[in-house]
Amino acid sequence: MEDISLNIHNLKKKYDDKPIINNLSITINFNRKITLITGMNGSGKSTLAKIIAGIILPDEGTLQISNHTNFSKWTKRTTYYLSSAERGMFYKLNSRQNIEYLTSLKGTNKNDVLKKLSNYCEKLNCKDILEMSAEKLSTGQKKKVFILSALCSNCQLLLLDEPTNGLDDESFYAFIEILAKLRLEKKIVLISHDKRFLDMPNIERIIFEKNGEIYWEGC
Template sequence: MIAINNLSYGYSKQKPLFEDLNLSQNNGNIIGLLGKNGAGKTTLLKLISGLLEIQKGELTVNGFEPFKRVPDFLSNIFFVSDDPFLPSLTIKAYLKVYGALYKNFDFEKMHKIIDAFELKADKKLKNMSFGQQKKFIIAFALSTNCSVLLLDEPTNGLDIPSKKIFRKVLVDFIEDDQLVIISTHQVKDVETLIDKIVHIENGRIVFEKDVFKITEKFQFKTVNTISGLLDVKYSEKCPGGYRVIIPVIENEETELDIELLFNAISNNVEINI
């Protein structure tokens, strides 16, 4: 569980990145953390993981203050950064050294995931491509069985087949009692995975809703024309017509289009649930 109360943090005292930020998330969710470049997504993940110290307010993860980085906290949280640092070890050696740091590490799960990603256990991590390194660290993160997983741009560097495998292993190997936060600009890569959206703009949370509640109230469709449509919340021109967000009509629900929703929120459209 993550609890943030009146958090303030900034790289400059003149212009705080976050000021009086509040957020509470329980385990059992996969959250999509969205926002423009510079909105503070990566900074927030680093604060949650204890890599940065809050300047004001309160932040606890599983009851611990992250920046104190006590062993019981560190053994139950894993942060996959956009550009992970990996030592000059083989996968096999890395697992032997670092797997022991996580009390619930599942070696059988790890081997299943690296097989799915077609990684070789005797290959040195430093000799792998960036995409292969990302696949490895994702596999390791899932195998720790930490209650909190933080994934910053996890699909960067993955080709199309690997993105498909990423989605499959996340569905297959995430446990029901874990809390997963995925920060990404590649929203199409994760829109079938997440069950909650948190959108940050200008250092504050401007949208925080369950996917089920969004699709229960709004449709995301492509139409030939918007002429005659009632109560169009947001529209974008596209080949063949328009992509639109409109209220659900006669219980006709559609799949969520995160990119369209993101653009609507970024354009200050109120999506009231």
């Protein structure tokens, strides 16, 4: 695994003249740990994740990944952003076809996806949803389709925004076990209010307060 760090320097973002991220500077040295971003509602966590993923642009500031000169090119190719408000699914296709489509957007080879898919489905106890048409899925089952797409993609950096909303307890702990292994292969940033993540070993925590200011870091 490539040893990289993410350097964010003097980042600023406003919406309608309201500062959301205010001069944020932080370095995330993944070091095979999972980065957990927690904090108040509206403090700017998803905004930061979208900036890292290249979905929105900051007003000011820079983002750099060590050894890569062109951050936006790097992030478009290697970052998978699982949005908390994920809705983009083709309801006439089944779950497997949706997963194949979503991972193809990141250039992941279909055979590589299928190899990983059955293993992750077994762990998340959801083999039965693969051939189900997406319009018949429950909320938690839909969430699993998005989680599976992130897990099966070939992306190096996974930005998982509230990935466990809607998961039952058993699936939550199965997901934690998957992440605990996956952190050795990929860089993982979790954005979550779920306090159960704090019991995970190998977690670095970043807490946001209002206006995107960090008041505590490390765990």
